Amino acid sequence: MPPVLQAPLIVRVLLLLIFAAGVYFFGGFLVPVLAALIIGFASWPLYRRVVQTCNGNTTQAATIALLVVICALIAPLSIALHYALDEASGFVRWVLEANRMGAPPPQWIEALPMIGERLAGYWRQHLSQPNALGHWVQLLSGEHLGDIYRTALAATRDLFHLALTLLFMLITLFFVYKDGARIAAQLDIAGERILPLRWQRFSRVVPTTVSATVTGMGLIAIGEGVVLGIAYAIAGVPSPVLLGVVTGFMALIPGGAPLSFTLVSLYLVGSGSLAAGVGLFIWGTVELFIVDKTLRPRLVGGPVKLPFLPTFFGLVGGVQTMGLVGLFVGPVLMALLVAVWREWLLGVQSTPLPLANLPAQADPVPNQQMRGNIDR
Template sequence: MRYSFAQSALPVLFAIGLAFVLQHFVGSLAWAGLLAVITWPLHERLGRRGWPRPLSAVFLVLLLVAAFAGPGFVLVNALSSELAGVQRLLAHLNEAGVPVPAWLERLPMVAEPAVKWWNEHLARPGGISSLVRSIVGDMMPHLTGAARTWGSIILANALYLFLALLTLFMLYLHGPAVVRLMDRAGDRLLPAHYATLRRIFPLSVRGTALGLCSVAILEGIVLGIAYALAGAPAPALLGVITGYLALVPGGAPLSFTMVSLLLLGQGHSGAALGLFSWGAVELFMVDKFIRPKLIGHRVNLPFLAVLFGLLGGVSTLGVIGLFVGPFMMAILFGWLRGGEHAASIHAPERAGAPDTTADL
């Protein structure tokens, strides 16, 4: 009995010690594993078409780098005219001054001090540049320290990114061997549940990636068009920012709310109300129908499970929690549903559909 307990506890203690030693690189390993799981069907497809495994690995790594970095260069070039327009708008407002909006004068209790501050800093010509210089001057000591801190953070993240890409390349090369080792360890540690976990994990990760990316692109395009129709400045730039923020739950409503407040501050109350109303309707449709269906469809998760899995994951683990949360919810509902859930996951095999989770 004592020997059995020590034998079962030893792997757990070793895993805790290993996680402590590799704590600064767990993120790189996790992202490499997630990207490998998401893109593994494409890697297998290239192999079936005669691509050597090293060539397929190099191609997919370069494709992922281009997918993440390429749009940034394209957007900088495409949005240069809008950024120039924003600069011209700020220069015009600085030269002529920004008149006090009518709604500010109607605010209860704070109208008088707010209007006084506005007249002193924004309404007079050159007020914006003076205000910016004052703020920058006061923050310069903090900005200098922040620049040094951010420089070290950028270098560290560059190292983590390089390690993630290197690990991803090695997983492409030796994926089947890595999976065999994981299967052996999983069968020893979780003999009753490992088979179900192994099948749920790829389905959950790929469903989450499909849902997040599709919804982010959709919301960026739809809300970008809404920004243009509402008359917001630089609608394409704001649409791109909204698309990036939409990857995180709560990012899209924050984005269109801030744009609505910007329009309200410019005196376009009707456009601001219309944009906010349309954003709320669009967000309800996306979160209620599109995102849960894309993320939860493959593992048969209900709406609230997907929602709380995303929110809980991102609030505790950051961006990587967007994948961990739905996966843990899938495990929970697998245990609650028992055989019914396992049957639903194994259904594609009985129907004759190919099993895309053979290796990863």
């Protein structure tokens, strides 16, 4: 009597169950692993040069590359945090002084059309008196003490989770550098077995797409943050460094950079600096036009010119699912989906249809007979 289940079927079911169990138990490491893979793909050409410099010693090259990545991550964050703390301390000093002496309403609030006078009146009534801010803080903290405590706990938990994610990402990145060539060779063997006709195209498109997307988005965001931050400082905006960092992060989102400098321009116009506000808006518009028409297609395009809607869905879905890392993971996954779709369409279009599926050619004899009857 033949067995009910064949041996290959049992092996496939067991492999599927093992894979599902691995996804279930190790799903929490998906974000750091994806982040490490994206950084590894984007920096792989530079890492190959480091390997050549180290005479093929992958462990030494991976250590050097990881230290470079750590410096590239920590140095900008440290500088931005330093300036942000300085500006935040200045704001805290202003709040303490305003609580001790009372603060008059700012000019930009009084200059607001239609509602400026009413808001200024509320300000004078509730905030211009000495110790008015302290009274409001005590009132709000007493009513919402539990919410404040839960918010502080949630913020602490999120910071701890972010630190662990960063640590696991760096550990994974080290082994991606060290064993990346061996893993790629194994993936090539499996890919040729699964997709024998299209794997070579997919294996070339995937790393190029990841590198182009990450490098393009990162360079454009950093450039726009620096350029618009300098423009903020020239226009006389308070806290230009902090606003430049915020603009750089907003530049990762479609429409984020124009929204940032438009709000700052409106603030300048409302505070009485009409020329500075209009000049900042014109400068931001021209800079954004130049970036979108020249740099962005060259940097982000690569093999996949990702349209606006997939980019937007990738960003929103990535942030909603994975947090800050999703700013890069979401667009990269969407770019890969678009690249795989286009490569599949290209393969289908280049494959000739079999003759059996082609429609049969019409017999010209009846037409000739009909034409002869008409002529008669």
